[in-house]
Amino acid sequence: MTGQLRLDDHLQRYSETAPHALAVAAAVDAIAAASLEIADLTSSGQLADASGLTTGRNSDGDLQRDLDVQADAILRRCLGKLPIAALASEEMREPQLGDREGSICVAIDPLDGSSNIDINMTVGTIFSILPTPDDPGLAFHQRGSAQLAAGFITYGPQTSLVLTLGDGVDIFTHDRKSGCFRLARSSVQIGESCEEFAINGSNRRHWDPPVRAFIDECLAGVEGPANHNFNMRWIGSLVAEAYRILTRGGVFLYPSDARPGYGDGRLRLTYEAHPMAFIIEQAGGSASTGRERILDLAARDLHQRVPLIMGSSNEVRRVEELHCDPLLVASVSAPLFARRGFFRL
Ligand code: AFP
Numbered sequence: 001m002t003g004q005l006r007l008d009d010h011l012q013r014y015s016e017t018a019p020h021a022l023a024v025a026a027a028v029d030a031i032a033a034a035s036l037e038i039a040d041l042t043s044s045g046q047l048a049d050a051s052g053l054t055t056g057r058n059s060d061g062d063l064q065r066d067l068d069v070q071a072d073a074i075l076r077r078c079l080g081k082l083p084i085a086a087l088a089s090e091e092m093r094e095p096q097l098g099d100r101e102g103s104i105c106v107a108i109d110p111l112d113g114s115s116n117i118d119i120n121m122t123v124g125t126i127f128s129i130l131p132t133p134d135d136p137g138l139a140f141h142q143r144g145s146a147q148l149a150a151g152f153i154t155y156g157p158q159t160s161l162v163l164t165l166g167d168g169v170d171i172f173t174h175d176r177k178s179g180c181f182r183l184a185r186s187s188v189q190i191g192e193s194c195e196e197f198a199i200n201g202s203n204r205r206h207w208d209p210p211v212r213a214f215i216d217e218c219l220a221g222v223e224g225p226a227n228h229n230f231n232m233r234w235i236g237s238l239v240a241e242a243y244r245i246l247t248r249g250g251v252f253l254y255p256s257d258a259r260p261g262y263g264d265g266r267l268r269l270t271y272e273a274h275p276m277a278f279i280i281e282q283a284g285g286s287a288s289t290g291r292e293r294i295l296d297l298a299a300r301d302l303h304q305r306v307p308l309i310m311g312s313s314n315e316v317r318r319v320e321e322l323h324c325d326p327l328l329v330a331s332v333s334a335p336l337f338a339r340r341g342f343f344r345l
Contacts, residue, residue, distance in 0.1 A: 007181035105139035113237030122156030124239030144295035150275035206257035
């Protein structure tokens with residue numbers, strides 16, 4: 001079936017399965033259409049005056065690049081034609097309320113990894129689709145487990161759309177000849193154990209002891225408790241890391257750390273961690289803060305950050321075990337033994 005099934009046929013079949021399915025299918029179709037416009041921009045780079053240069057800061061103080069703004073506008077234009085009750089974006093301070101009769105709400109990270117544009121690395125769009133609650137103003141305060149669908153598009157060697165509609169994960173790749181997205185991989189599954197970890201190792205001195213202990217176990221390889229060797233990757237683009245994990249397993253960590261503003265890590269719960277967690281769990285993996293399941297969390301505010309450990313379930317579970325280790329936990333709370341204390345683990 002791979003290569004034959006088109007995304008629009010897949011969405012057509014899904015749209016007849018449940019009351020909200022038609023609206024979900026229409027939103028995914030609109031995001032897929034928007035992604036082709038964004039792919040044109042990212043693939044032209046400097047030629048399309050899409051340099052990735054910073055144009056300012058968004059509502060949450062993050063550096064904003066011209067392409068972030070352009071991608072956000074394209075997605076909002078494509079989604080704006082649909083009966084969506086509320087739309088949230090990394091590039092918008094507050095959610096935008098829409099059609100009160102709309103059965104779904106959508107959260108987007110229009111261009112994740114945009115700091116990689118000027119170095120020609122894979123970037124992407126991430127989306128989360130939720131049911132409309134009684135009060136649409138509370139749409140993005142629902143638990144991650146409420147999601148109806150989630151996905152991301154990679155703008156890299158391939159323009160590929162990774163999608164879960166709540167019944168497994170499928171990957172559709174844009175076929176430039178026919179101009180449509182075609183099924184590349186169906187029912188993607190992540191192995192329960194892995195040999196590859198991804199973390200920004202330059203932050204080691206800022207990590208809590210449980211994270212440091214886990215990475216030290218990975219580095220000890222076959223000579224340590226993991227009893228096998230690991231490889232390391234760090235791309236600096238969440239969508240690229242997630243795509244690799246869906247392809248060959250692995251564990252990704254963006255934990256909280258001691259840097260100012262990183263007490264809850266770097267990634268946003270609503271439009272990054274929630275959709276990624278839904279996808280990873282639907283593919284048989286796990287997604288955690290190190291202490292709690294990501295999909296059990298509900299955001300207090302739209303741009304709330306959250307530590308994210310996701311991927312092969314054995315390694316995610318090991319990180320959680322270390323977060324329960326009384327010795328390691330005590331060292332986090334006891335100032336004397338904390339990160340900048342006299343004793344380093
Ligand atoms: P940008 O969108 O600012 O490039 O951030 C990308 C990201 O949120 C995520 O995609 C990466 O995994 C992570 O940041 C990389 O963070 P570091 O630059 O701190 O390694």
